[in-house]
Amino acid sequence: MAGKTHDFLMVSKSILPEAILKTAKVKELLAQGEVYTIHEAVELVGLSRSAYYKYKDGVFPFYEASRERIITISLLLENKAGVLSHVLNFIASVKGNVLTINQGIPLQGVANVSISIETAGMADTPENLLAGLGEISGVRKIEVIGQT
Known part of the structure; x- marks a missing residue:
C-alpha cells in the first residue's frame, strides 16, 4: 500500500x-x-x-526510535523557584533542543509541564535524559507522551 x-x-x-x-x-x-x-x-x-x-x-530500543526525532514529555514539578530552570538546564547540558514548553498553573504545590525536545544531536540517549531529569530535586513524575 x-x-x-x-x-x-x-x-x-x-x-x-x-x-x-x-x-x-x-x-x-x-x-x-x-x-x-x-x-x-x-x-x-x-x-x-x-x-x-x-x-x-x-x-x-527506545533510544534508537527516538534519535533524530521529537519527544514530548510530561512532568509534574514541585512549585518551587528554580525547578523548571534546572530541568531546562539539564536538557541543554545533554544538547537537547527544547521546541515547546507548556506549563499549567500550580495547584496543590505542583505544576504540570509538557516539553517537546528535538533529540537529533543529543550527547546522550533519550533514556538517559529521562533518568537524569528524574534525579532533579522537585521533579515528581516524568512520562513520555509522544514521539514523532
Missing part, C-alpha cells in the same frame, strides 16, 4: 515474548561490535536465525 506509515507502541519489556527480547539483544550486540556476524549473535543469545529475521525490522 503506497504511503503506508508505521504505527509504534511503547511496551514494557516485561510483557514481551522471549524471541523479541532476544532479537533486541542480537541487534545490540551487533551495534556495539561485541560480535561480528548475525550467526555469532543468535548463537550467543540462543535465538534461531529465522526468528531474528522475522522480528529484526520491527524491534529496536
Whole structure:
C-alpha cells in the first residue's frame, strides 16, 4: 500500500515474548561490535536465525526510535523557584533542543509541564535524559507522551 506509515507502541519489556527480547539483544550486540556476524549473535543469545529475521525490522530500543526525532514529555514539578530552570538546564547540558514548553498553573504545590525536545544531536540517549531529569530535586513524575 503506497504511503503506508508505521504505527509504534511503547511496551514494557516485561510483557514481551522471549524471541523479541532476544532479537533486541542480537541487534545490540551487533551495534556495539561485541560480535561480528548475525550467526555469532543468535548463537550467543540462543535465538534461531529465522526468528531474528522475522522480528529484526520491527524491534529496536527506545533510544534508537527516538534519535533524530521529537519527544514530548510530561512532568509534574514541585512549585518551587528554580525547578523548571534546572530541568531546562539539564536538557541543554545533554544538547537537547527544547521546541515547546507548556506549563499549567500550580495547584496543590505542583505544576504540570509538557516539553517537546528535538533529540537529533543529543550527547546522550533519550533514556538517559529521562533518568537524569528524574534525579532533579522537585521533579515528581516524568512520562513520555509522544514521539514523532
